[in-house]
Amino acid sequence: MRNIETPALRFEINARDSEARAGVLTTRRGQIETPVFMPVGTAGTVKGIRFEELESPDLDARIILSNTYHLWLRPGIDVIKAAGGLHRFIGWDHALLTDSGGFQVWSLGALRRITEDGTEFRSHVDGSLRFLSPEISMEVQAALGSDIVMAFDECAPGKAGHEETERSMNLTSRWAKRSKIAFEGLQAEGADTGRVEAESLSGAQALFGIVQGAAHLDLRRISLEQTVDIGFDGYAIGGLSVGEEKSVMFEVIEEIAPRMPQEAPRYLMGVGTPEDLVEAVARGVDMFDCVLPTRNGRTGQAFTSRGKLNIKNARWTNDSRPLDESCACSVCRRHSRAYLRHLCMSGEMLASILLTHHNLAFFLDTMRGVRQAIRSGDFPKFRREFTGRLDANGE
């Protein structure tokens, strides 16, 4: 099988189990086993967790996601350039994927105005009027020096009608083309990432295209075709988990993922729960990001092998068991539900820190299990048992 290989990225699939694939994504920042979950580090920090913990064997995160929109507005690109790029600024030497800002601006809703050229919006930080376009997004992502750059797209609402979605999808396609042209220009000229060492950007970044089309399968297929025609190092499914029914989400994944180029990494953006991840892997997806483990960790919700668990529930008041008896993470090795509940009820920061750690450990460990199962040809059994256990809910 031919696999994608650019100066910036190599992707090798080394096991399959029906549509599920296990492989290795190699960036200049090291190897990433797939399927992979990427913790979300919006503003250059995965909320509530230290980088040392992300690197620890408990988590062993090899790639995190950061948000172009947020970093562009604060601290601003000049600051990150002066530090020598995002890796140096935040102190993370592993791979970084940055989104393009398209989704973030879209989620501002009324605050934005979309034209052919790009999107005008008001900064959530200082209210100033800002403008983001495919070209600007590529420039910003070059300055960030991310290892995987996302094309600038527009996202239609999950329940958008056919006409609205078609218009939006075609705009995304034109923006994808402009993204690629701008990206290639920046790569060719070895754009200034501000990196201190005499390291050229040429061929250092990879670019992923994004398939849109909301819940309309015909438009999704056209969007896939348009995106593949332009040609990217990897392909993402965007515009899911944005208000549509879960059944619709899986319909789209099932329709699109297997049709995406076999040899390129496939990235499902912003999804989902652990069971969503396993189900999407079964449909051929390789990469994921989601705020659930971190965001829900901050509000007292733990993901466990037996389902979700709200640590504030009074039934845990005297429960000496760990969050998840099947989990070997440092939180489960040390702390009881009773203690974690106490921390949460007392509004202690440590509650967020510990739940975030456990949740990320659970997501990343689930992906480890998935990879192992695919490699040993046991994925259908893994999937069945994983989903079965979730019904034995801890609550």
Add this chain to the structure above:
Amino acid sequence: MRNIETPALRFEINARDSEARAGVLTTRRGQIETPVFMPVGTAGTVKGIRFEELESPDLDARIILSNTYHLWLRPGIDVIKAAGGLHRFIGWDHALLTDSGGFQVWSLGALRRITEDGTEFRSHVDGSLRFLSPEISMEVQAALGSDIVMAFDECAPGKAGHEETERSMNLTSRWAKRSKIAFEGLQAEGADTGRVEAESLSGAQALFGIVQGAAHLDLRRISLEQTVDIGFDGYAIGGLSVGEEKSVMFEVIEEIAPRMPQEAPRYLMGVGTPEDLVEAVARGVDMFDCVLPTRNGRTGQAFTSRGKLNIKNARWTNDSRPLDESCACSVCRRHSRAYLRHLCMSGEMLASILLTHHNLAFFLDTMRGVRQAIRSGDFPKFRREFTGRLDANGE
């Protein structure tokens, strides 16, 4: 020299440099080198830091303080008993000192009513009417199973007049006697700490008395005499850093610390900045606790070898230096002021986590330096240089 030795506590002084002393405090939870700084874990958590970090070589905290008042109100003693005591409840196997609740209740101000019997107050958690007395405080601290128990005291305001202070000091003395009687009863009967293993409390806890007297040196000396007459395993100076001038605080320490029993540990409660600690060591103090490194860490203030540094200051926007160029902690090894400022300005939890870690590392490292200097007879030089560097302020 005769040193204090009870079943629960052994204290050995192994070096002196003028009034400054270095020694080892041995509890059944291990050895603690003195002078020692105790991080404050009010509600059973040192805010913003994991226990693994407290145990890491960066910090190597051997004893932390918890607040009887807070834990008594939430989660309540039943919950902690059910878990088998505070160590088990929070997952900390090293030494724990608990305050008596006296100071906490005092700091409620108008919400409390003090009688000979004890203090009536409204819970800050649920507004319920509660009553704390020497006997109840001892019972609660027995249930917590803390290694060092503090006598129940009343604290006069820093600027209290002679008469008010005298009344308060005499009450503290009577409460100290009642504390000791209650404590000894609990120790003798092997009170139920709820510990799961068949471990008796008998002789497992040590009790410290507290010297009060506000800024009145004559009353301070009487209070010391009264407290020593009752007889405790260690002696604390309470009621400082509560609104009095810093010069007054040092006057009291200078007057009282050297007169405290030579063979027992001397504990200065709730003090202070790194320079306060070094100055108090020079006057013969062995133990400290203070919320400064954790509380100020959460508001963006770093303690460094060159003075305090407010990380929000715009001058750090592009500063690639660590918080403290002389610090070897994991935060200073990895992160720049520019990044920490960004986190703080963005309201990211990681700002608090990292500043708390660094501040605790700096406090604990300062105490390591102090101990080393005393042992090598270089304490006056250490003290001079330490204070001199602070003037070369980073701001």
